Amino acid sequence: MKSKINFTINGKQTSVEVNLEMPLLWVIRDELNLKGTKFGCGRAMCGACSVHVDGELVRSCSFAIKRAQGKSITTIEGLSESEENLHPIQQAWIDENVLQCGYCQTGFMMAGAKLIEEFSDPTDEDIKANISNICRCGTHPRIISAIKRAASLKKSNS
Amino acid sequence: MERKKTKEQTNPSRRKFLQNVGITLASGSFVVAAGGCQPIRRFIADFASEMDLPSGVKEWHPDYWFEINEDNTISMFSPKIEMGQGTLTGFAMMVAEELDLNLDMVKVHHAETSSGLTDGFATGGSTSTGSMYLPLRTTAATLAGMLKNAAAKIWALESTESFLLEDAHVLNGTDALSFHEINLKTTDWEVPKKPKLKDPKNFKVIGRGFRRSDLKDKVLGKPIYAIDQAYPNMLEAVVLSSPYLESSIKKANTSKAAFLEDVVKIVRTETWIGVIAKNRYAAEMAKRMIEVEWDIPKKWQQDEVLSLVEVGKGKAVNIQNDGNAKKVFEEEEIEYQVIERSYRTPFGSHAQMEPNVVIADYTEDKITIVTGTQGPEIIRNWVAKEFKFKKDKVNVIPTFLGGGFGNPYTQHSEAVQLSKAVRRPVKVVATREQEFQSAHHRPCTHHEFKVAIGAGKKIKAITHNQAFGDMVLEAIPLVKKLLGADFVSAGHGARILYDIEHRNTTVWHNKTPLKTSIWRGVGCFPNGFAVETFMDEIAVETGQDPFEMRLSYLRKSKDELHQRMKRVLETLREKCNWENIPLEDKVGQGIALFEDRKTVVAAMVEVVAVAGKIKVKKVYHVSNPAIVVNREGAKQQVEGSIMMGISASMYEKITVKDGQIEQSNYHQYPMATLADCPEMEVYLLEDEGAKRPYGMGEPPLSVIAPAIGNAIFNLTGKRQRSLPFELEV
Numbered sequence A: 001m002k003s004k005i006n007f008t009i010n011g012k013q014t015s016v017e018v019n020l021e022m023p024l025l026w027v028i029r030d031e032l033n034l035k036g037t038k039f040g041c042g043r044a045m046c047g048a049c050s051v052h053v054d055g056e057l058v059r060s061c062s063f064a065i066k067r068a069q070g071k072s073i074t075t076i077e078g079l080s081e082s083e084e085n086l087h088p089i090q091q092a093w094i095d096e097n098v099l100q101c102g103y104c105q106t107g108f109m110m111a112g113a114k115l116i117e118e119f120s121d122p123t124d125e126d127i128k129a130n131i132s133n134i135c136r137c138g139t140h141p142r143i144i145s146a147i148k149r150a151a152s153l154k155k156s157n158s
Numbered sequence B: 001m002e003r004k005k006t007k008e009q010t011n012p013s014r015r016k017f018l019q020n021v022g023i024t025l026a027s028g029s030f031v032v033a034a035g036g037c038q039p040i041r042r043f044i045a046d047f048a049s050e051m052d053l054p055s056g057v058k059e060w061h062p063d064y065w066f067e068i069n070e071d072n073t074i075s076m077f078s079p080k081i082e083m084g085q086g087t088l089t090g091f092a093m094m095v096a097e098e099l100d101l102n103l104d105m106v107k108v109h110h111a112e113t114s115s116g117l118t119d120g121f122a123t124g125g126s127t128s129t130g131s132m133y134l135p136l137r138t139t140a141a142t143l144a145g146m147l148k149n150a151a152a153k154i155w156a157l158e159s160t161e162s163f164l165l166e167d168a169h170v171l172n173g174t175d176a177l178s179f180h181e182i183n184l185k186t187t188d189w190e191v192p193k194k195p196k197l198k199d200p201k202n203f204k205v206i207g208r209g210f211r212r213s214d215l216k217d218k219v220l221g222k223p224i225y226a227i228d229q230a231y232p233n234m235l236e237a238v239v240l241s242s243p244y245l246e247s248s249i250k251k252a253n254t255s256k257a258a259f260l261e262d263v264v265k266i267v268r269t270e271t272w273i274g275v276i277a278k279n280r281y282a283a284e285m286a287k288r289m290i291e292v293e294w295d296i297p298k299k300w301q302q303d304e305v306l307s308l309v310e311v312g313k314g315k316a317v318n319i320q321n322d323g324n325a326k327k328v329f330e331e332e333e334i335e336y337q338v339i340e341r342s343y344r345t346p347f348g349s350h351a352q353m354e355p356n357v358v359i360a361d362y363t364e365d366k367i368t369i370v371t372g373t374q375g376p377e378i379i380r381n382w383v384a385k386e387f388k389f390k391k392d393k394v395n396v397i398p399t400f401l402g403g404g405f406g407n408p409y410t411q412h413s414e415a416v417q418l419s420k421a422v423r424r425p426v427k428v429v430a431t432r433e434q435e436f437q438s439a440h441h442r443p444c445t446h447h448e449f450k451v452a453i454g455a456g457k458k459i460k461a462i463t464h465n466q467a468f469g470d471m472v473l474e475a476i477p478l479v480k481k482l483l484g485a486d487f488v489s490a491g492h493g494a495r496i497l498y499d500i501e502h503r504n505t506t507v508w509h510n511k512t513p514l515k516t517s518i519w520r521g522v523g524c525f526p527n528g529f530a531v532e533t534f535m536d537e538i539a540v541e542t543g544q545d546p547f548e549m550r551l552s553y554l555r556k557s558k559d560e561l562h563q564r565m566k567r568v569l570e571t572l573r574e575k576c577n578w579e580n581i582p583l584e585d586k587v588g589q590g591i592a593l594f595e596d597r598k599t600v601v602a603a604m605v606e607v608v609a610v611a612g613k614i615k616v617k618k619v620y621h622v623s624n625p626a627i628v629v630n631r632e633g634a635k636q637q638v639e640g641s642i643m644m645g646i647s648a649s650m651y652e653k654i655t656v657k658d659g660q661i662e663q664s665n666y667h668q669y670p671m672a673t674l675a676d677c678p679e680m681e682v683y684l685l686e687d688e689g690a691k692r693p694y695g696m697g698e699p700p701l702s703v704i705a706p707a708i709g710n711a712i713f714n715l716t717g718k719r720q721r722s723l724p725f726e727l728e729v
Helices: A024-031 A088-095 A105-118 A124-130 A140-157 B013-020 B026-033 B038-049 B087-099 B128-155 B179-185 B215-220 B280-288 B302-308 B325-330 B376-386 B412-422 B432-437 B477-483 B524-541 B546-552 B560-575 B631-650 B699-716
Strands: A002-009 A012-019 A050-053 A056-059 A072-074 B066-068 B074-078 B106-110 B164-166 B169-171 B176-178 B235-241 B248-253 B263-268 B272-277 B291-295 B315-322 B337-345 B357-362 B367-371 B394-398 B426-429 B445-453 B459-469 B502-510 B588-596 B599-610 B613-624 B679-684
Touching: A012 A024, A012 B280, A024 A050, A024 B280, A050 A105, A056 A105, A088 A105, A088 A140, A088 B215, A105 A124, A105 A140, A105 B215, A124 A140, A140 B631, B066 B128, B066 B179, B074 B087, B087 B106, B087 B128, B128 B164, B128 B169, B128 B176, B128 B179, B169 B179, B176 B179, B235 B280, B235 B412, B248 B272, B263 B280, B263 B412, B272 B280, B272 B412, B325 B445, B325 B459, B325 B502, B337 B524, B357 B412, B367 B376, B367 B412, B376 B394, B376 B412, B412 B426, B445 B524, B459 B524, B524 B546, B524 B588, B524 B631, B524 B699, B546 B560, B546 B588, B560 B588, B560 B599, B560 B613, B560 B679, B588 B699, B599 B699, B613 B631, B613 B699, B631 B679, B631 B699
Parallel strands: A002 A072, B074 B106, B235 B426, B367 B394, B459 B502, B613 B679
Antiparallel strands: A002 A012, A050 A056, A050 A072, B066 B074, B164 B169, B169 B176, B235 B272, B248 B291, B263 B272, B315 B502, B337 B445, B357 B367, B357 B426, B445 B459, B588 B599, B599 B613
């Protein structure tokens, strides 16, 4: 049975008519055609599907769309103001040449963006203890450097 | 994406052109020779032992390869796939170098199989950069010559001698013509007889460090992977495949699933059931409602599987016989110190982040496939054969891959059958459970070593017997037919490279019920672990310094490889300041040295115990691939290898229970995360006067497991002879 759900995505009001149990991930990818959020494991373990729901970090593969009613969702496509004016985390990812295959990286950037909201000056240990996403290419050392750089970019921007 | 065929493609003078540019079509002769057995056997033997792998590319005309765009950028169509290893960036650098372009002016795209530009041997084996280095530069230099010749015609000048290339223009001192203008004004291209390659002394691009060309698209989350592609009228599908080894469907009830909203069709075969629906969620939900009983001929257990892979079982192939090791061990007159050890590595999962995705569109007269794969042409050939289409009626369009690592798992057959059933494009996305339980895995290995140590602690003879499950063979049946043993994989690293008088290596292979295939570091991962752990054991047993002992089997040799190994090891010793490391009880050190595909690598690892568990604290890593094309790219490959090595040696293991692979998702297959990330010092060496680079995708991985294991022994006194390591202290 399909029902209508209203929410905001990347600042835009939207509504979809889907099965209420459908994971937010597939709504984002297939109903709204935003492909930056990835499917990795389907069990909220790898973090490739990470998005922000009302500012909270959420693994969207295991978040039923009914829970998004009236909420505000941000995906990687909505993180930056524009492709020229990037969010500090995306800018830091470029500066540090972080990624390889890139598949898990939007999830890492969403997690990193949340982390620098909470830690204005994160240490390696803060990052290691708070992000459990999986990356197979082994970009870990650059992810840590980039999150620290993003935090300082954020400070100098504000 | 369709490109117009140019006149040049059918022009018979092309053969002459190929001779002119001096490219011997090794892969062309490979095709010609495929009818007979001997040349290909030799080809594969070369591939295995020397790794001077031809690129597998059959066409080298600049007209095929490059397009000059209106904005003067150059589009290049790559036969090799970008799966994160940075190959496309390296290619762009080579082209930019020969055409004196800024790197951002070269746009590299994946070639479709219908273009004739793809490669029959797939992307892998750490060969892309090395095998394309000279041919690609030559082709780009040929294009540079063609542009200069054409400009000369436009200016009505005789000689192109003084012409320069700058910013996508040809300059003659007074006038300038852009590449695009030349392209518009030229119909009759003159190909230079001898394209002039740049002298490495004048390189402006190659050898420096550049950020990846795909960086921004990936940072913005652009839809570049197979899973992101969508076509009009496309349906989504999920396949239910057996989680049991060697099983098929006995009974299935799909009636509940078929009536679920948005489900379009259910297709049943002997071994799998496909659910086609209007969206992925409905397909997945319907799949869960199928009641199925599997026909499981044998419920395999872990011990039974492991017992198949043991030295002495299956077929044996001797791959090294220097001197007469057997005689040394039988010698009665001299008393040697004999040490025997055995080691094991487990089955492992690729666990790449993007599950396999295949989009198939079956019509009366052609099949189109969009997929992330390391072997688009292999899939094209399989599909043509299975569905009885001519090869030119099947087009495989490769996308960026969300990680490869050698995983050959693909659902192309399922996707085409499902598309055929509904006559619409169908996208099949694998579940993570299928990736763990139905895909191919890295085979497990068993190693037995014996060494005879004589006067002055000198190793007189060494033997290595190694047993594998079938590997490359499973994925490429042709290779199996021709070689009958796991030659390709075993050729890498099973042989003892140290300068020891008597050396003997034999590889045993046997079939296992698990589907096994290539995994990053084909043979160098298990062999690196086994050989270099054994070397450490010898050093400890004989009371020698691990650096000094290894160097003593390299120093006196004139062999080029031994000299390169010596240089890498000495560099490592200096960089990690070995002589001045304080003797601390709390930090363990271990080293390893290895060669794979002519790239020499060494690492020194420091481990500590944190809250009763071993952790890698720091890794010093030195690699010598002869030439470094992109320093940034090469460094990323080393960092990735360090993390994958930590993951594979400390956590990963695929096991079998009651006929099933026990690990169904990441929660049962722990991998390294940010918390495991050590400090890293990465050094890259080059060889003066080297002609071409060697691979960096896999060789750096070979030393991680043994260096960690040796460091754990150094810290705890507990020798680590099987993976994953015991981490409790």
